[in-house]
Amino acid sequence: EDKVVQSPLSLVVHEGDTVTLNCSYEVTNFRSLLWYKQEKKAPTFLFMLTSSGIEKKSGRLSSILDKKELFSILNITATQTGDSAVYLCAVRGSGSRLTFGEGTQLTVNP
Amino acid sequence: SQTIHQWPATLVQPVGSPLSLECTVEGTSNPNLYWYRQAAGRGLQLLFYSVGIGQISSEVPQNLSASRPQDRQFILSSKKLLLSDSGFYLCAWSEDRPYEQYFGPGTRLTVT
Numbered sequence: 001e002d003k004v005v006q007s008p009l010s011l012v013v014h015e016g017d018t019v020t021l022n023c024s025y026e027v028t029n030f031r032s033l034l035w036y037k038q039e040k041k042a043p044t045f046l047f048m049l050t051s052s053g054i055e056k057k058s059g060r061l062s063s064i065l066d067k068k069e070l071f072s073i074l075n076i077t078a079t080q081t082g083d084s085a086v087y088l089c090a091v092r093g094s095g096s097r098l099t100f101g102e103g104t105q106l107t108v109n110p
Numbered sequence: 111s112q113t114i115h116q117w118p119a120t121l122v123q124p125v126g127s128p129l130s131l132e133c134t135v136e137g138t139s140n141p142n143l144y145w146y147r148q149a150a151g152r153g154l155q156l157l158f159y160s161v162g163i164g165q166i167s168s169e170v171p172q173n174l175s176a177s178r179p180q181d182r183q184f185i186l187s188s189k190k191l192l193l194s195d196s197g198f199y200l201c202a203w204s205e206d207r208p209y210e211q212y213f214g215p216g217t218r219l220t221v222t
Contacts, residue, residue, distance in 0.1 A: 040216050
């Protein structure tokens with residue numbers, strides 16, 4: 001059975017801090033790892049990673065995948081209050097199904 | 111561009127009543143469709159997915175069912191709701207490649 005573990009489960013920081021969110025996984029026939037941001041509604045897609053060592057970047061957010069050690073990190077630099085959300089990690093094995101982790105609740109205080 | 115709709119946005123139903131949640135996608139053909147439930151605002155649990163009309167795969171045995179009567183329509187149903195069915199229900203779609211899933215606005219269901 002595929003498994004995704006995210007850490008920490010929750011994190012409180014001050015504006016301007018840099019945070020690193022972790023995602024480790026076990027999946028049969030790994031195809032991709034995805035990151036989503038969820039505020040008080042539907043998750044929104046951030047990144048999809050398929051290859052080790054290639055950083056994906058969007059503004060202050062970046063992510064990298066290590067397929068040998070079976071984990072990914074999501075970095076957020078110069079955090080803002082608008083970054084407060086649950087960040088979800090998911091993996092895809094064979095087929096179209098995704099397996100999600102429990103998420104990291106990030107709170108950015110002014 | 112593609113758009114996904116879900117309704118209703120919120121629903122309060124008594125135990126034992128039926129349920130019907132609807133999801134439709136615009137701007138794409140033959141999408142993969144998914145129903146998830148999220149409890150307590152955390153991880154998503156896949157309930158059903160469909161790769162085509164009339165093709166439904168169930169992930170978790172329970173008193174819910176799903177149907178796909180049209181290419182871009184996905185319906186989640188129950189004949190008799192349980193208290194444990196309360197939660198945030200999300201519909202999502204993807205294409206065959208690259209399989210990124212995009213979510214609808216969700217339905218918050220409270221069973222009383």
